[in-house]
Amino acid sequence: MAASPHMLDAGPSCLLYLDDEQAAAAGLAAAAGLIALPIARHRFPDGELKLTLPVDASGHLPARAVLLRSLHQPNDKLIELLLAARTARSLGVRHLTLVAPYLAYMRQDIAFHPGEAVSQRIVGPFLADLFDAVMTVDPHLHRVATLQEAVPAAQTVVVSGAPLLADWIVRQRPGALLVGPDGESAQWVAQAAARHGLQHAVCTKERHGDRSVTIALPPVNVQGRAVVLLDDMASTGHTLAQATRLLWQAGAASVDVAVTHALIDAASLQALHAAGVGQFWSTDCVAHPSNCVPMASALAQALGGLHA
Ligand SMILES: O=P(O)(O)OC[C@H]1O[C@H](OP(=O)(O)OP(=O)(O)O)[C@H](O)[C@@H]1O
Numbered sequence: 001m002a003a004s005p006h007m008l009d010a011g012p013s014c015l016l017y018l019d020d021e022q023a024a025a026a027g028l029a030a031a032a033g034l035i036a037l038p039i040a041r042h043r044f045p046d047g048e049l050k051l052t053l054p055v056d057a058s059g060h061l062p063a064r065a066v067l068l069r070s071l072h073q074p075n076d077k078l079i080e081l082l083l084a085a086r087t088a089r090s091l092g093v094r095h096l097t098l099v100a101p102y103l104a105y106m107r108q109d110i111a112f113h114p115g116e117a118v119s120q121r122i123v124g125p126f127l128a129d130l131f132d133a134v135m136t137v138d139p140h141l142h143r144v145a146t147l148q149e150a151v152p153a154a155q156t157v158v159v160s161g162a163p164l165l166a167d168w169i170v171r172q173r174p175g176a177l178l179v180g181p182d183g184e185s186a187q188w189v190a191q192a193a194a195r196h197g198l199q200h201a202v203c204t205k206e207r208h209g210d211r212s213v214t215i216a217l218p219p220v221n222v223q224g225r226a227v228v229l230l231d232d233m234a235s236t237g238h239t240l241a242q243a244t245r246l247l248w249q250a251g252a253a254s255v256d257v258a259v260t261h262a263l264i265d266a267a268s269l270q271a272l273h274a275a276g277v278g279q280f281w282s283t284d285c286v287a288h289p290s291n292c293v294p295m296a297s298a299l300a301q302a303l304g305g306l307h308a
Helices: 005-009 019-032 075-090 119-130 163-171 181-195 238-249 266-274 294-308
Strands: 014-018 036-044 049-051 066-068 095-100 133-137 154-157 177-180 199-200 204-209 212-216 224-234 254-262 280-283 291-294
Touching: 005 294, 014 019, 014 075, 019 036, 019 066, 019 294, 036 075, 049 075, 066 075, 075 095, 075 119, 095 119, 095 294, 119 163, 154 294, 163 181, 163 224, 163 254, 163 291, 177 181, 181 199, 181 224, 212 238, 224 238, 224 266, 238 254, 238 266, 266 280
Parallel strands: 014 036, 014 066, 066 095, 095 133, 133 154, 177 199, 177 224, 224 254, 254 280, 280 291
Antiparallel strands: 036 049, 204 212
């Protein structure tokens, strides 16, 4: 079936997803009123990938489509996006939106040493070349003001997990003190605190290496307070572990953690608990046992705005 102007006007009509994100796709499709269609994957013995897109009886896809792919552990996934997006175009998709709840390769935004690849400046345009629009949640854009700068030439939409994390936190720890572990987290901590009239403060952090950071607590009295550390992501967990130790030393009554992106593995999470973290909560941007805050409704709402 060839794409008609009517179909283009009708908004996205399908949500394409890879087979390991069936649950996330079902949630987003239901919230957004889309039909979820799986892309089948086959890995050849030599490691190469074959994708098969879910075409209709005449071998086509709808004129508008959304591709859901959260980009944690991203290296294979970037090849998937390349194969899927180019194939979708050849099968009739004229407007293609990437929904990447976690957007990878945004953290290296400058060359810290001569010769380093500035990944954000390479992966962002790569995605812009494949997709008409790119949507993500709380991207890590330290020295870049907007996602549009990182992903030029595509329409960009940023959804925040902070309000929904705040709703969760206030139910679990009413009256908590929200603390951000570094300057960049201030944007999310302030937003979450304002939503429920919570007190908040932000640490300062110096990063020395992948697993080495120095943190200083803000000048706020944490004695006897239920503290919730709020950040965009936990990866090795060293940032949150160090902040947690300092908060306990300063007399906090409890320290829990809420993050948008739970990139942390089981061993690092265990180390975080050993450092004094009580509960560890996350949105479902990255599938993880700690997921307790679904993002489907917020993403669906943003998709509606994108295609309105
Ligand atoms: O769990 P971890 O391994 O500690 O990583 C997570 C931390 O890293 C990121 O900040 P980062 O230090 O990269 O901020 P920067 O952009 O200021 O370097 C992120 O915002 C977290 O605070």
